Amino acid sequence: MAFKPETNLETHRVFNQPEPRESLALWAEDAPLRQTVERLAPAHAGHVAGFAATVGASESLLEARQANRCPPELKTFDRAGRRLDEVEFHPAYHELMRKGLEGGYSALAWTAGDTGGHLAHAAMVYLLTQVEPGVCCPMTMTYAAIPALAAAPDLAARWRPGLTSARYDPAVLPAHEKAGLTIGMAMTEKQGGSDLRANQTRAERDGSGYRLFGHKWFCSAPMSDAFLTLAQTGEGLTCFLVPRWQPDDTRNAIHLMRLKDKLGNRANASAEIEYHGAWAERVGEPGRGVPTIIEMVHHTRLDTAMAPAGLMRRALSEAAWWARNRMAFGMPLVEQPLMRSVLTDLTLDWLGSLAIGLRVAQSFDAASDSERAFARLAVALAKYWSNKRCPAFVAEAMECLGGSGYVEEGPMPWLYREAPLNAIWEGSGNIVCLDVLRTIRKQPEALDALAAELAAARGADRRFDAALDATLARYSTGVQDEEARHFVERLALLLQASLLLRHGDQLAASAFIRTRLDGEWGRTFGTLPEGIDAARLVAMI
Structure with missing residues (x-):
């Protein structure tokens, strides 16, 4: 009998495959975020909830995927050979930028008119990072440029209205012709990296302004309307604002040499640029460039402390969705004891990172000297530790999905590529830890403020008290540079533990202290001690 090939080409029946989530309930399903915003910034809770609904909607998730899969392209020249030095983005990128800026991502902290604006901003960073962090960079720098420009009041008066307009205007036009503006940053040079004093870009006087000459190894968001940058003058390293257009409305001599081919953050453009006599205005005093730009770095560090919490939250929510909707060995994955232990362990890191990030944001809103001192120190602690946890966290969450987590059709691969970035941006681990030591030595009031914050949790858990006492005893005579990482981590x-004790879920706080501070923990996620109510903690996801 001749073989007859199968003619029924319909697919086999698909089952036990969780449906991809078409939208994200970023506010309703995140009780810790919701409770903190309602407690600390109640006037902005409705606004943040609306922003969460916008960026978590199905069309935003589609735009995020398109922006990530269709990276920006550099257009150096037009067809006739004229220099353009422009970057073209997918329309989805522009739409996400519009939603972010018009939602107040950059402006709200400076225009709210009451307390809580920085905390609401931090919540928006956390939310948008879960959807597409590539668009966060230009908005974060625009938010952070405001305090840096305060060192040049006349300059700030001209630029601030556009920077706080809460409008997105991608037109390639001089600043005075646009409805909304963004600011980028160009500091790093090849030979120096984080050692900014090794910068060789020079600035020469030209009437009321300056002309800049030099190369910048990283320029973030090169389609911004202006860039804060550092250059050498006769007085030393000085901060400048370099607009894309000169005062006569001609293009400034900022040449985009190439776009960086990055591991992640694909929707965002990062470039190498050269200044060929680019016109600039000075910001701050001559020779005081680093202290001036540090005001911007201080605020961008808030966002780099919040972003890993957002990445953790999205990765964890995807892992939990899969585990709740996937059967294995006769029961849902989420009911398998070992999987539940992994999810519980991940939950503890997410809760700690969210709590410390929002507490730091609260200190940015405060006017007292002690809170400002606390902010200087605590933002570095949050940035360092949350970002050190993030890559391993996302990898573990990816593993919860098995092979499906490794496939580009889902969100886990881009989350994994994104996970290391914020540990590098605005000071890598060693730089941040050394900054902590420098802050303590120059501003002992910052350590006093942190000590008071930690002491407020005394008496709630004996293991916390013991861990705090041990840390104070170990470093009572000071901290050597080689000890900085251990000190900052501790x-x-x-x-994190003190915040969970005072304001978080008490079961989570107890489990966090047992594992992270009291040593009842292994070296990988899912190595929890006995007696932790994993089912109750997983229900928080």
């Missing part, structure tokens, strides 16, 4: 964990 302070960050103590601060």
Whole structure:
């Protein structure tokens, strides 16, 4: 009998495959975020909830995927050979930028008129990072440029209205012709990296302004309307604002040499640029470039502390969705004891990172000297530790999905590529830890403020008290540079634990302290001690 090939080409029946989530309930399903915003910034809770609904909607998730899969392209020249030095983005990128800026991502903290604006901003960073962090960079720098420009009041008066307009205007036009503006940053040079004093870009006087000459190894968001940058003058390293257009409305001599081919953050453009006599205005005093730009870095660090919490939250929510809707060995994955232990362990890191990030944002809103001192120190602790946890966290969450988590059709691969970035941006781990030591030595009031914050949790858990006492005893005579990482890690964990004890879920706080501070923990996620109510903690996801 001749073989007859199968003619029924319909697919086999698909089952036990969780449906992809078409939208994200970023506010309704995140009780810790919701409770913190309602407690600390109640006037902005409705606004943040609306922003969450916008960026978590199905069309935003589609736009995020398109922006990530269709990276920006550099257009150096037009067809006739004229220099353009422009970057073209997918329309989805522009739409996400519009939603972010018009939602107040950059402006709200400076226009709210009451307390809570920085905390609401931090919540928006956390939310948008879960959807597409590539668009966050230009908005974060625009938010952070405001305090840096305060060193040049006349300059700030001209630029601030556009920077706080809460409008997105991608037109390639001089600033005075646009409805909304963004600011980028160009500091790093090849030979120096984080050692900014090694910068060789030079600035020469030209009437009321300057002309800049030099190369910048990283320029973030090169389609911004202006860039804060550093250049050498006769007085030393000085901060400048370099607009894309000169005062006569001609293009400034900022040449985009190439776009960086990055591991992640694909929707966002990062470039190498050269200044060929680019016109600039000075910001701050000559020779005081680093202290001036540090005001911008201080605020961008808030966002780099919140972003990993957002990445953790999205990765964890995807893992939990899969585990709740996937059967294995006769029961849902989420009911398998070992899977539940992994999800519980991940939950503890997410809760700690969210708590410390929002507490730091609260200190940015405060006017007291002690809170400002606390902010200088705590933002570095949050940035360092949350970002050190993030890559391993996302990898573990990816593993919860098995092979499906490794496939580009889902969100896990881009989350994984994104996970290391914020540990590098605005000071890598060693730089941040050394900054902590420098802050303590120059501003002892910052350590006093942190100590008071930690002491507020005394008496709630004997293991926390013991861990705090041990840390204080170990470093009572000072901290050597080679000890900086251990010191910063310990302070960050103590601060996270104190916040969970005072304001979080008490079961989570107890489990966090047992594992992160008291040593009842292995070296991978899912190595929890006995007696932790994993089912109750997983229900928080």
